[in-house]
Amino acid sequence: MRSWHRLPRAAFDLETTGRDPATARIVSASVVVADSTGRFIGRHEWLADPGVEIPEAATAIHGITTARARAEGRPAAAVIAELSASLRELFDARVPVLAFNAAYDFTVLAQECRRWSLPDPPRPFPVLDPFQIHRELERHRNGRPRTLVALCEEFRVTLTRAHTSAADAAATLVLADALAVRWPELQMPARWLHELQIVWLRQRAERRAAHLRREGWAEADLPGPPPWPC
Structure with missing residues (x-):
């Protein structure tokens, strides 16, 4: 059975108004599609x-002002x-969708x-997250950042115009391929790796809870497992 990185695949990225996925609004979105060789064959932006007003702090990251969004945005x-429909088409075709820190993007x-009274988005399956994958296979960073920019530099993945949704989505796809080369144990069907990421998140949550119990936290105050990818 061929590995996900030798089959058609896609990547998804959002730029938003803020860091909190419960309140952030979408400002820009991109879906890029690659064929089985990794050649880009489609892009939707x-x-x-x-x-709402786009905070200056968000504009400083992705460069999109409130004035531009109102003048040029739909x-x-x-x-x-349209974004939900594009992702639904990919998932229905069992094309894996890659997203860096996928829990954030899919939660947003x-x-x-819900905010716009639209149908629920498609069930995100299979989803592959280079952030979570790298977090599991290289647990200790010794203070080094684990951002998309930092990992692209480390794995020699070209990332121009960082923090634009199209560039970040394309870089996420190439970075994931680089992870599969460095760690051949990642070379498996996408659905298997999706489920494995759930196991990793659960185990990480259990380790965190055990540590907090040792620190004297009450059971009711322990954080639950993070959404995947919700």
Whole structure:
């Protein structure tokens, strides 16, 4: 059975108004598609008017101002509906979708669908997250960042125009391939690796809970496992 990195695959990225996935609004979104050799064969990009002011701190990251979003962006509900449809088509075809810190992007998308009274987004399966994969296979960073920019530099993946959704999505796809080369144990069907990431997250949560218990935390105060990818 061929590994996910030798089959068609896609990547997904959002730029938003903030860090909290419960309140962040989508400003731009991209889905890039690659064939079995890794050659890019499709790209879909959206610019949305999020319906709220874009904080200066967010603009400083992705470069999109409130004025530009209002002048050039399409209504948020229309963008979110099209983005959900694009992802649904990929998942229905069993094409794995890669996303760096996928829990954030898919949570934002789900919240936006609820906010605009749209149908629920597609069940995200299979999803592969280079952030979570790298976090498991290289647990100790000794203070080094584990951002997309940092990992692209480390794995010699070209990332121009960082923090634009299209560039970040394309780099995520190439970075994932680089991880599969460094760690051949990642070379498996996408659905297997999706499920393995769930196991890793659960085990990480259990280790964290055990540590907090030793620190004297009450059972009711322990954090639950993070969403995957929700």
